[in-house]
Amino acid sequence: MTCCGWRLIPRQSEDRYRPFLELTMNVGADKSEPLTAIHTDLGAIFVSLELSRSSWLITSLSPGGGEKMSKHSVPGGDFAGLMERFAQLQEKARLRTGQSFRIIVIQEAGLDGFWIHRALQNEGIESHVVDAASIATSRRRRRAKTDKIDGETLVRALLAYKRGEPRVCAMVKAPTPGEEDRRHLCRERKALTAERVRHVNRIKGLLFSQGISGYQAAAPRPAPAAGRTPNRRRPRLPSAS
Numbered sequence: 001m002t003c004c005g006w007r008l009i010p011r012q013s014e015d016r017y018r019p020f021l022e023l024t025m026n027v028g029a030d031k032s033e034p035l036t037a038i039h040t041d042l043g044a045i046f047v048s049l050e051l052s053r054s055s056w057l058i059t060s061l062s063p064g065g066g067e068k069m070s071k072h073s074v075p076g077g078d079f080a081g082l083m084e085r086f087a088q089l090q091e092k093a094r095l096r097t098g099q100s101f102r103i104i105v106i107q108e109a110g111l112d113g114f115w116i117h118r119a120l121q122n123e124g125i126e127s128h129v130v131d132a133a134s135i136a137t138s139r140r141r142r143r144a145k146t147d148k149i150d151g152e153t154l155v156r157a158l159l160a161y162k163r164g165e166p167r168v169c170a171m172v173k174a175p176t177p178g179e180e181d182r183r184h185l186c187r188e189r190k191a192l193t194a195e196r197v198r199h200v201n202r203i204k205g206l207l208f209s210q211g212i213s214g215y216q217a218a219a220p221r222p223a224p225a226a227g228r229t230p231n232r233r234r235p236r237l238p239s240a241s
Contacts, residue, residue, distance in 0.1 A: 059151030064096030
């Protein structure tokens with residue numbers, strides 16, 4: 001059908017081609033987000049650690065190895081095995097390039113605390129602890145939560161951080177052992193207080209189901225002062241008659 005020299009397309013024809021148009025738009029959107037290339041001119045060996053109770057996953061990018069990242073694992077808690085793996089990475093990079101390179105490590109702040117960070121620094125290795133929530137991720141494409149992807153993402157974030165790019169990630173300032181102990185003490189006290197509240201509420205519910213109301217838990221007694229023993233009431237003995 002024509003009107004004033006213009007051809008009108010029926011509504012049904014537009015609906016018929018809508019899936020094809022949407023697919024074309026999605027493909028174009030995906031093509032507009034190319035993957036960022038890794039600069040292969042590196043001056044150090046960049047390593048990320050994915051720490052768990054059972055194993056430590058090591059993802060590394062070494063000079064002379066191109067853009068391919070190597071992945072190895074050591075048993076969890078095996079710090080000597082970790083240092084041996086680092087020595088192997090340095091030896092391979094020296095054989096490929098004829099130069100010696102230092103190692104820069106990044107890891108997420110998590111269950112292991114900061115003892116690995118301190119141990120690496122004592123060995124003369126540059127170490128960084130990153131807040132995992134501060135690393136920017138793509139919102140368009142959903143990705144799986146795997147150690148492989150996370151290890152590569154940490155290495156890329158470390159590269160960008162060392163290049164001086166702004167707002168790449170937020171590094172965590174490692175506390176001293178004394179500060180970390182005080183944090184653990186406060187967290188344990190908070191957890192015990194919450195646990196006590198749950199037990200009191202449970203007891204109140206059980207008593208109320210039996211027709212008993214007005215139950216109030218006794219306030220916890222303060223801890224005795226240092227060097228003093230708490231006063232304990234001794235049971236009275238029956239008088240001799």
